[in-house]
Amino acid sequence: MLVWFVVLCWYDVTQRRLPNWLTVPGAVAVLAWAAATGHGVPAFAGAATLFAIYLALHLIAPAAMGAGDVKLAIGIGALTGAFGVDVWVLAALAAPLVTAAWAIVVKLGSAVRTVPHGPSMCVTAALAAAPVMV
Template sequence: MGSTGGVLVALALSAWLITLSAFDIRQRRLPNVLTLPGAAIVLAGAAIAGYGRGATLGAAALFAAYAAVHLIAPAAMGAGDVKLAIGVGASTGALGPDAWALAALLAAALTMGWAAVLLATRSDATVPHGVSMCISAAAVLWLVLP
């Protein structure tokens, strides 16, 4: 894919991630109508572009990790985050295992930082993890864009 094609894909993914983040901030949930079709489009696009294996592995790995957390502690991670993990895992997995790992670790670090600020201010607000997932995926995407 040429640099113009890469930028267009990055812009489309960024628009999806911004939409998801805005929804998660306002509603504290990620709807299936945004997470699941987006994940399917990311997986299909990656396969068409020749990055299907990495995207599939990234989606499966992040989904499995998030599903495990959700099953063990449902209050700690919502089902929307688990579904979002498919698309985020696919988009970062298509970029390679290093990009995938960086995005996964950055998402956790952002959520922990946000939670620490809330604890320090003695706020009883909750932290929507989907926002951290989206920010980290976008940051990694734009970081590795040729």
């Protein structure tokens, strides 16, 4: 999982996009792992809910939320959902806050207008799930 997150973060920061070949297989792997370990229902619920929220945001403001982030929400929602509602909520709420903080810091120091959201999704999901994964 951590390798997937690192690759996603690197790609989003350097290329400013999250391609299907990175987001979709990871989401499938997380859902398969969750189903195999008896966490399929909460993982699917987490994936569907986070996907729906991100899709709505993307449709409302496509420039603010990329389609790659919407697809990444499936894997992130599944992973965090598999560990419980509290982990899912923590990751779901923390990711936009981390992105906003990052954007403020970047805006103060440069002319860059946007920051990628994928790294915040990955970092907050990993940190939220870490205590229950050990």
